[in-house]
Amino acid sequence: MVPDILQEGVNYLTYVLMGLDPSSALGSAVNFFIYDTIKILILLTVIIFAIAFFRSYISPIKVRKALAKRNEYIGNVAAALVGIITPFCSCSAVPLFIGFVESGVPLGVTFSFLIASPMVNEIAIILLWGMLGWQITALYIISGLIIAIIAGIIIGKLKLEGEVESYVYEMIDKIKAAEKAGVTLEEEKQTPKERFLSSRDYTFDLLKKISPYVVIAIGIGAIIHGYAPADFLITYAGPGNPLAVPIAVLIGVPLYSNAAGIIPLVAVFIEKGIPIGTALAFMMAVTALSLPEMIILKKVLKPKLLAIFIGILAVSITAIGYLFNAVIYL
Amino acid sequence: MKVQVYGTGCGNCKALEKTAKKAIDDLGVDVEVEKIEDMEKILEAGLLSVPGFAVEGEMKSMGRVPSVEEIKKWIKARM
Numbered sequence: 001m002v003p004d005i006l007q008e009g010v011n012y013l014t015y016v017l018m019g020l021d022p023s024s025a026l027g028s029a030v031n032f033f034i035y036d037t038i039k040i041l042i043l044l045t046v047i048i049f050a051i052a053f054f055r056s057y058i059s060p061i062k063v064r065k066a067l068a069k070r071n072e073y074i075g076n077v078a079a080a081l082v083g084i085i086t087p088f089c090s091c092s093a094v095p096l097f098i099g100f101v102e103s104g105v106p107l108g109v110t111f112s113f114l115i116a117s118p119m120v121n122e123i124a125i126i127l128l129w130g131m132l133g134w135q136i137t138a139l140y141i142i143s144g145l146i147i148a149i150i151a152g153i154i155i156g157k158l159k160l161e162g163e164v165e166s167y168v169y170e171m172i173d174k175i176k177a178a179e180k181a182g183v184t185l186e187e188e189k190q191t192p193k194e195r196f197l198s199s200r201d202y203t204f205d206l207l208k209k210i211s212p213y214v215v216i217a218i219g220i221g222a223i224i225h226g227y228a229p230a231d232f233l234i235t236y237a238g239p240g241n242p243l244a245v246p247i248a249v250l251i252g253v254p255l256y257s258n259a260a261g262i263i264p265l266v267a268v269f270i271e272k273g274i275p276i277g278t279a280l281a282f283m284m285a286v287t288a289l290s291l292p293e294m295i296i297l298k299k300v301l302k303p304k305l306l307a308i309f310i311g312i313l314a315v316s317i318t319a320i321g322y323l324f325n326a327v328i329y330l
Numbered sequence: 331m332k333v334q335v336y337g338t339g340c341g342n343c344k345a346l347e348k349t350a351k352k353a354i355d356d357l358g359v360d361v362e363v364e365k366i367e368d369m370e371k372i373l374e375a376g377l378l379s380v381p382g383f384a385v386e387g388e389m390k391s392m393g394r395v396p397s398v399e400e401i402k403k404w405i406k407a408r409m
Contacts, residue, residue, distance in 0.1 A: 060378040060393055091340035092379040092393065094369060099378040171373050178374040188390045188404065198397045205345065205395070 010035040029226025036131065036218045036264065041211060043130045044123070048206055051122045052199035055085055059187055060096065067113070068103045072156055075109035080148040083116030084141075090118075090293040097300045101164065102172045108156020114297075115313065116148035119288035123210065124259045128283075131267035140280055143320045147284070151312045155305075163305035213261035221268040234273035244278045245321035249314060252285025262286050276328050281321025289313055331359075331408065333401075336366045336375060336382035336392075343381040346395045350383065353401035361405060 010031055014020050020027035063082050070078055093114065100110040120141055128137040190198070237244040255262055263283060270279050289310065298306060333350055337343025347363060354361045366372060375382065379393030385404050390396070 056394070064378060091338045091343070095373055095380060096378050098373060171370065174370060175373050175376070178376070187392060188400075190400070194397065194400055197399060198394065201397050202395065209341070 006039060007035055010038070025226040027226075029222040032225045033219055033222035036222070037215055040127065040130045040214055040218065040264070041207070043126050044207060044210075044214070045203060047122060047126045049199055049203040051085065052202045053195055056190060056195040056199060058082075058086060060086065060099070061187070063113075064100055064103050064105060067100065067105045067109055070106075070109060072106065072108060072153065075106060076112040076149045076152040076156070079105075079109045079112035079152065080116040080120075080145045083113045083148060084120045084122075084145075086113075086117060090290065090296055093293055093296050094299055097297070098168050098171050098175075101168055102175055106156055107161055107164070108152045108154075110152075111155045111309065112148045112152030115151055115288060116145060118290065118293065119148065119284055120144040121259070121287065124263060124283065124287055127214070127259065127263035131264055132270065136270075136276065136280075139276070139324065140283065143280065143324075144284060144288075147288075147313070147316045147320065151309075151316060154312055155308065158308065160305050160308065163302040163308075165300050165302055168300050210260035214264060217261045217264035221264045224265075224268045224272060228272055230271075231273040233269055237269075237274045237278055239275055239325065244275075245281050245318050245325065248278050248282035248321065249285040249289070249318050252282045253289045254291055255286045259283070259287050275325045277321040277324030277326070280324055281317050284317045284320070285314075288317065331405070332362045332364050332386060333405065334364045334366055334382075334384040334387065336372045336377055336384070337380045338367060338369065338372070340380065342395050346381040346383060349395055349398055350401055353398045353405065356398065357402055357405060359405065359409065 011022075014027060014031040014034060015022050018030070020030055022028065022031070063086055067075060067079055067082070097110060097114070100113070101107070125137060125141065128140055231238075234240070237248070266274075266279050266283055270276065294306065294310065297309070301309065333354075335343065335347045335350055337346065347365065350363050354363070366375075372380065372382070375384070375389060377389075377392050381395065382392040383390050383396060383401065383404075385408050388408075390404050391400070
């Protein structure tokens, strides 16, 4: 595997060429920083490109069409799965929401999509996989999907269609009028070469945006990795603190949209004694409970529905945290 | 001629505007970039995801930032 060759190369660089002592804090921190930075940047480049290319075949219009025909349950599962590969920036939350409701996608199914899409996104997956291995990544993906599916089903069952802001229905009327007037949306088909080029541009733009956060976070992580005692976080956030999970969720809310800068740190927190469940709950709060997205959704959801949405997410993320802490105590 | 950039001011919307301007500069043509930030107009155009790009009101892409080459191709096709 590539990372193993890389580890040997980085070991050679830090311990032989730079002459650092592998058992010293400095040696361990520098090795960690160089190795993880290279590994994560390679992973990010390759996987972001691959996903961007693959995704160029799936437009939001196709997603909406596929979800409009689904009933409950199957629709929720499909929406959560589709959410993984169809990210949207939070500025698209309103048009997506209105467009889904307009074409008859059930409210609960729409929410499954809205929850899964930011929570199980490729950047979070790559970073988790690169820094914590596939087992924790799989746990994260599966529990994220389960939360999205169950929260969507609950919202569907509560029959909250009346808690959608009237703005949505006004907009739907306007869209219908525009459609009647003959406005149709026809996306231009891309040639494979164009898909390749736009995926490449997208990858480099995104890397430019997130890599400073990733590198800084790995740098801080490296210092903690090298210098902090092995279990220093157990005292504060270990199994002895029953409130650690909800506190982790609360801390995660304002750290929105910064999975790139948070996950490398979480990896080191786990190494230093934070239980897996607490760490997973924290990461889910960072990705799924984003403050700006809630503010944006206020435009389409009445306060009651927004509160139910946030409440269900917060409770289920906390529950997942406790569950994993109880099941896997490392 | 006019091209339209649909967006609410997010990062990708700004990136699309820049790409469109670059494509126009490269072609050396007289094309105006019209920015549409009003959500109502964005929805009426049928967009589900921003940013969107249109040439003379005809939608070419949505939810992504097309490459300079793609935008050049679309503009040239309408010239």
